[in-house]
Amino acid sequence: MSETHAAHPAPDPAHPAGANSAPPAFEERGSGRSPETPGAADLRARAADLDTADDLAKLRTRFTLPEDLVYLDGNSLGALPTGVAERMAEVVTQEWGENLIRSWSDGTWWTAPERIGDRIAPLIGAAPGQTVVGDSTSVNLFKALVGAARLAGEGRTDLLVDAATFPTDGYIAASAARMTGLNVVPVDPDRAAEAFGPSTAVVLLNHVDYRTGRLHDLPGLTAAARAAGAITVWDLCHSAGALPVGLDEHAVDLAVGCTYKYLNGGPGSPAYLYIAARHQQDFDSPLPGWNGHADPFAMTPGFAPAEGALRGRVGTPDILSMLALEAALDVWEGVTVEAVRAKSLALTDFFLECVAAYVPQGVLEPVTPAAHAERGSQVSLRTENASAVMAELIARGVVGDFRAPDVLRFGFTPLYVGFADAERAARTLSHVLGHIYE
Template sequence: MKTGSSAAPGRATPTPPDALARKAAALDAADELARHRDLFALDDDVVYLDGNSLGALPRHVPARMQDVITREWGRLRIRSWEESGWWTAPERVGDRIAPLIGADPGTVVVGDSTSVNVFKALVGAVRLAGDDRDEILVDASTFPTDGYVAESAARMTGRRVRALAPADIPAALGPRTAAVLVNHVDYRTGRLNDLPGTTAAVHAAGALAVWDLCHSAGALPVGLGAHGVDFAVGCTYKYLNGGPGSPAYLYVRADHQDRFDTPLPGWNSHEDPFGMRAAYAPGKGAARGRVGTPDILSLLALESALDVWDGVSIEAVRSKSLALTDFFLECVTAYVPAGRVTSVTPEPAAERGSQVSLRCENAGDVMRALIAAGVVGDHRRPDVLRFGFTPLYVGFADAHRAAVRLAALLS
């Protein structure tokens, strides 16, 4: 296998292919997270490696939603806003997510989409930075929407946007920098960007850091509180398994909350929502990030889905994630004919999220054939095969089977 890093020429001799199946079995037998696979609705004959796009369904969620629909909505109806706790769900579910991203209680609110929350966070950060700072730095490899939102936020606040490679951001910081928007994990390549180092550099320059956690939350430790991150956003339908289109979340550091000037003040974030006053007065704490009426069905499905994290250590998840991606690359090296794929995912553990991206000729056709063969990943144009490894339900035998089937298609 070709590789985008310098690790291939100096790597240890790969495990012989005939031993890799036995190695997978041994790793699965020793896996402390293996029992969590039974919590999800998965097919035995399909290897699901697209949890970085849509997480699998936790088995207990349909029963919970049946109760929400038939009892809470069907019988209690409007009473459920109070009696079933609907009104407080955005903050309550935020507190469930907080430990997974290293945040303090009361700093995360759930609602709206990632794009809407990026807008709220970035404009809020720029306003906190002050009028004398007129520049927003943006990760040039970011998911497109983040770039679109940054441009709109810049027009709205009279700033300009500079797009840079994440590694180049610290050197570009200066007295004109208001805020920096970076993806924690690159959605194409799986590269893990340096959150601690970049955040420290941003603060040293007097600016504020906004992080997009869509491809890291639930896959690896984030440490928002430990590293002093100012704002963060993320979706919940990937590694958090909240379901298609499940609401996103917004993190605002506790000491910023009283000064957080949201660009989308809605009645739900008012200090007295049911007072229906003409003048806006923002609420306290995480609730200030709310806008309109919460999407209760999706929100409660997410709350139920988060039960699979009870008793799970995010450090154990990270350890298994790295072992899975290492093992998959080892299997690809052993089985796929030389020259057919090139890894664009960093090999050093400190630089990798929880996915492997392989550059491949005719990648779209290859992925369609791979899905037909029972291995579900996805394709990013023009030539990238993406494989997401969700440690709660993906095992080493899955990684082995995926590499074998990929090799069969490319042979």
Template sequence: MSDPTANAAPGGSRPADLQARAARLDATDELAKLRDRFQLPDGVVYLDGNSLGALPTGVAQRLAEVVTREWGTSLIGSWSDGTWWTAPERIGDKLSPLIGAAPGQTVVGDSTSVNLFKALVGAARLAGPGRTRMLVDAATFPTDGYIAGSAARMTGLTVVPTDPADIPAALGEDTAVVLLNHADYRTGRLHDLPALTRAAHAVGAITVWDLCHSAGALPVGLDAHAVDLAVGCTYKYLNGGPGAPAYLYIAARHQQAFDSPLPGWNGHADPFAMTPDYAPAAGATRGRVGTPDILSMLALESALDAWDGVSIEAVRAKSLALTDFFLECVAAYVPEGAVESVTPAEHAHRASQVSLRTENAREVMAELISRGVVGDFRAPDVLRFGFTPLYVGFADAERAARTLGHIFG
């Protein structure tokens, strides 16, 4: 394998040209200063924020305060002083602008899988009797498929795996629920949330969208596009940290009728009454189940401070510019035929990652990581690079592509 610091790139292009362009782009990037809001190791190009986001600078101090003062000194009093008990709704409102939701519709807590189970069973119950099918993205993240199967068994529906492009033709009056990923986790393909939601509504079906690979990287517009229910994690582009709680969005128009299959005491209208009968709380609060994970919950709240003053539209513009530039650098540096992009070239169909197919992908990614370029591998043959515009720059994109070129050179 060649020295990644060599001056000549495979194919004849000179790194200095692309390096100079990267420097100019970084110098004029309005979001470049946001990198200072994160702690990143020196010398590392981090392109795996679509798996685990970087650490925002204020989180460690906030966690120390929670542990030493709120837990250590205030003890149980911290539940009732307005900080802990209201965190799921408060933090839900804080992240709502990033998914295009008005306040009062998003509650934070549990994992994506648990929230998806609530959403799918709740969606089936909202759809009502006489419907028999649940259409599920055929290439969905495996856990989504497992949860969909369980939710379907519970509600008497049949799961029908369907390519998102075929959803409009597959819909019918017997369709109860449509579960779709906004962005494909392997390829980075972005699916048409507005059009697919409209198509589902045209036959009376309820939509559930998984936003794990889009929220925080691009505008989602849940309210604007009349999405019914949505779930997502917060440890990827939202940088909430490992094991950060997920969220559940319940459109305001469905909240009164939303019947959660997990009616925990935190979702009760009067949780401290401790009555034997369950009465759901008003609003999205009925999506709560048990005691929230306070340490990770408040770490997420602090992490979201990194978004102060940031426009999600500006993030999307930089994401597209970064991925365009990376693909251009790959074409210049990597020998022809060594890799194949499986990420759509069209902006309308591209999320915030680039996936490249190649032989020996696992070994190639391991070598990239050893050289300070951190992406990830997806079986059987995909190199996956996530671009988080809050802390990834154009010089990072150029170095990653150049290093990849030298591995193949």
């Protein structure tokens, strides 16, 4: 869901060397700082104090990260948890290599989708038995949207979709609408509740906007949709594992999300589908695969859905990726989402403070809301030549990503990102932009 970049060892940003020292598009400018603005030494000292006081700082040892790299792209691909490689070697050599097909019946393979779903459930505020892991986010979204339209029943005509949604969500919504006879109606999430009415069948919204990092009002919008008699489907790709979601608390109907971002499941790791318990008996999946059958091995010509969220299963699960994800979730042992959220807000606040101190006003435009209630776990900054800026940041060992046409994205994963990382990223950004402060 994002561009990939090759990371390179980082030279000291205070002493850039060679042709890669700065893109030619940027010029040296005056500091534009007032005398009371903190300097680099002050902010480095603050960062060190904050890291020392951080109860989550020790969790960085649960991840394998290159030395001298600031990794701020966990909102695209999470870092590698240390236990995954060993677990994968065991799965490949023992469970597959020696046990072969017996691992389906004698081992842990068959129950993986629901078992791992129950491990994700606390991170999205769901009770057990409502979350099943498998397939991609796009496939799960298709299941959820068509299933939601069928739950909504007849007489409703509209599928409301976040107008700024990730493109694939829009493509899937259009296909689901064609299948169910609904009309796709784009809505601004900030004004979506005004569009809910008797014609609204389904509402598809992103919890966090992937470009801007804006956090939308899941409790309020879900309540408004419910009052209008509509079924909600939430995309949690940029919020699960970064902040509390509260699916059960806020009576969300259906939700989907990926596991390779803040859940650190690995590239292409399987996604998940949440089906609220109250809807499970009536949830009619448009992809009735044999794995979602009440009796998969009966091989009957007619489909009888399994009980509960298991009816969200389709085909044979991708066991290698599934079990890698399960091992990755071990990093959450003893960690609460609330503690992660508190650090996320502190990190993004500090990063924005450092950017403001190091880069004169007018060079960068923050597009992520300042208000905590409206901010996810990323900071997006708009600037000219953003693609070149990000390429140079990566060359200097600060890995974020770029969104066309002019947005720099920096994802803050509190499990392994610290305050010194935030300060260094802002300082390196100032060097790349030609504002060199010491």
